């Protein structure tokens with residue numbers, strides 16, 4: 001018997017759409033213990049909240065997030081607002097006993113993230129942070145291959161997340177989509193927005209990062225603020241490169257920028273082990289490149305594994321072998337896993353505590369860049 005699970009969404013932007021789509025599709029493809037019911041959407045502009053509710057099938061809308069949190073009928077609150085409001089909303093949700101799905105990065109900084117972890121753990125509420133790329137089937141398969149020991153000892157982990165949408169000095173900071181350029185709303189630039197994805201995946205696959213040495217740059221120093229209409233100093237990092245050590249002895253290299261002309265969302269990683277290597281590329285997300293040194297030398301080489309067979313992660317829930325899925329499905333998998341774990345009374349990863357570990361690496365990276373020194377991850 002599936003039970004209804006009432007969802008309150010806070011934030012109707014890009015992420016509000018990906019999450020709403022996921023709540024709608026998950027029960028069609030997965031056998032879930034709960035049936036998500038889109039109860040309320042909340043956003044700042046009433047006409048937009050209303051239009052969003054109509055388009056996505058929410059029963060009601062509001063412009064006051066506290067109404068969502070105080071509504072006894074709501075079981076899960078989904079937080080899809082800019083980073084500077086995650087903490088206040090999530091802590092209120094925990095106190096109200098709601099399950100919480102929160103967009104990444106968890107918070108503006110480690111201090112806030114720690115308060116959020118304490119709040120959800122004290123309240124004992126289910127909590128998950130939306131690092132969605134873990135749930136690309138090829139990325140999950142990479143984790144499986146590592147856990148099976150196919151790579152042997154790991155020597156290197158390298159990841160990039162490259163974009164090019166902020167090169168023009170005319171792009172404002174602050175406002176709807178461009179809050180990501182406003183230090184007050186975002187907390188940091190590419191480090192929290194993009195590298196946090198890479199760090200989450202890397203630590204999930206390869207274990208904790210223990211120390212970092214980073215450099216950052218802000219290429220455009222001043223931008224118009226969409227809310228004040230004044231030219232203001234830019235406080236975010238436009239680009240960040242760091243090297244690191246993992247607890248297992250392997251070395252890491254990470255790069256992210258919004259100034260890589262020609263790249264829209266090129267998230268890639270490569271892992272080199274004693275026996276085998278793995279590489280993955282978001283622009284070709286349904287393929288995993290795999291090289292195994294143990295193959296006979298006359299056929300040895302990089303294979304491109306098409307991750308669409310039913311015995312590959314999540315793929316038995318979709319079409320038939322050979323037919324691929326994409327970006328939106330990572331959020332469907334996230335909802336399915338979250339609801340399943342909730343029914344089993346188990347944590348769904350990445351939890352707030354997992355995301356706190358990522359936040360600590362991000363903070364160490366930013367501190368390292370500022371101080372021009374190696375930083376230990378606390």
Ligand code: SOE
Nearest residue numbers: 014104163180193194197265
């Ligand atoms: C920024 O452009 C952004 O939308 C990030 O905020 C997302 O987390 C990333 O998945 C794609 O890029």
